[in-house]
Amino acid sequence: MSSATADDSVADEYQPEQGWQMLAIAGGVIALIGVFAIVFPFATGISITLGLGALLVLGGIVHGAHAFTVRGWTGALWQLALGVVSVVAGLLLLVNPVVALASLTLLLVAYLFVDGIAELWLSFRMANRPGRAAVAASGVLSLVLAGLLWAGFPASAAWAIGLLVGISLLATGISMGVVAASNRSLEKESPSAVEPRGA
Numbered sequence: 001m002s003s004a005t006a007d008d009s010v011a012d013e014y015q016p017e018q019g020w021q022m023l024a025i026a027g028g029v030i031a032l033i034g035v036f037a038i039v040f041p042f043a044t045g046i047s048i049t050l051g052l053g054a055l056l057v058l059g060g061i062v063h064g065a066h067a068f069t070v071r072g073w074t075g076a077l078w079q080l081a082l083g084v085v086s087v088v089a090g091l092l093l094l095v096n097p098v099v100a101l102a103s104l105t106l107l108l109v110a111y112l113f114v115d116g117i118a119e120l121w122l123s124f125r126m127a128n129r130p131g132r133a134a135v136a137a138s139g140v141l142s143l144v145l146a147g148l149l150w151a152g153f154p155a156s157a158a159w160a161i162g163l164l165v166g167i168s169l170l171a172t173g174i175s176m177g178v179v180a181a182s183n184r185s186l187e188k189e190s191p192s193a194v195e196p197r198g199a
Contacts, residue, residue: 024180031173037166044162049100053093060086102157108164109149116142 037044063083067076093100119139126132149156 020180020183023176023183027173027176027180029173030176031170034166034169034171034173037162037169039166041159041162041166044165045101045104045158045160046097048161048165049093049097049104052104053090053097053100056086056090056093058090060084060088060090101161102154105149105153105157105160108160109146109153112142112146112149116140116146 060083063079063086065083067079067083116139119135119142123132123136123139126135149160
């Protein structure tokens, strides 16, 4: 009797099929934002740059306030310097987001290049382990993307960041929709699974 009650309480605590509607709606919204970012990559890139600039300014203000409020702390000067650098960097992004977007694209190229080299090196170290081909393919893809962005620079700066962010958001939204669909199927199957227990 007590074991049945415990099983019921556990089932009440964790029922993934519940709330699939909200997950589906959230996934749909994220996917739509991703589509918008893909269709308008330049506007998305500018928006990301402005958002990053605002976050840097806010973070710099927080660092500066912390440096002034904690007097006598040996790291106060370092906090103040970090805050000033953060505010200046944020203001530069806000004042000229187009140039900042080009800088972010160069950082993206550098990241993809380093990531590709690292994954290829890892694939060589994996010997005959499973997944070696997938890691190597991912590394080659990163290098190809880095090469394409570098070859198209500075024109690629207008669309690269926004397009990649849009693809990422679209993939996230689709994955959330798949999870919601699977949870919906669990909800349909749950009444038939509960009936034998009651009997």
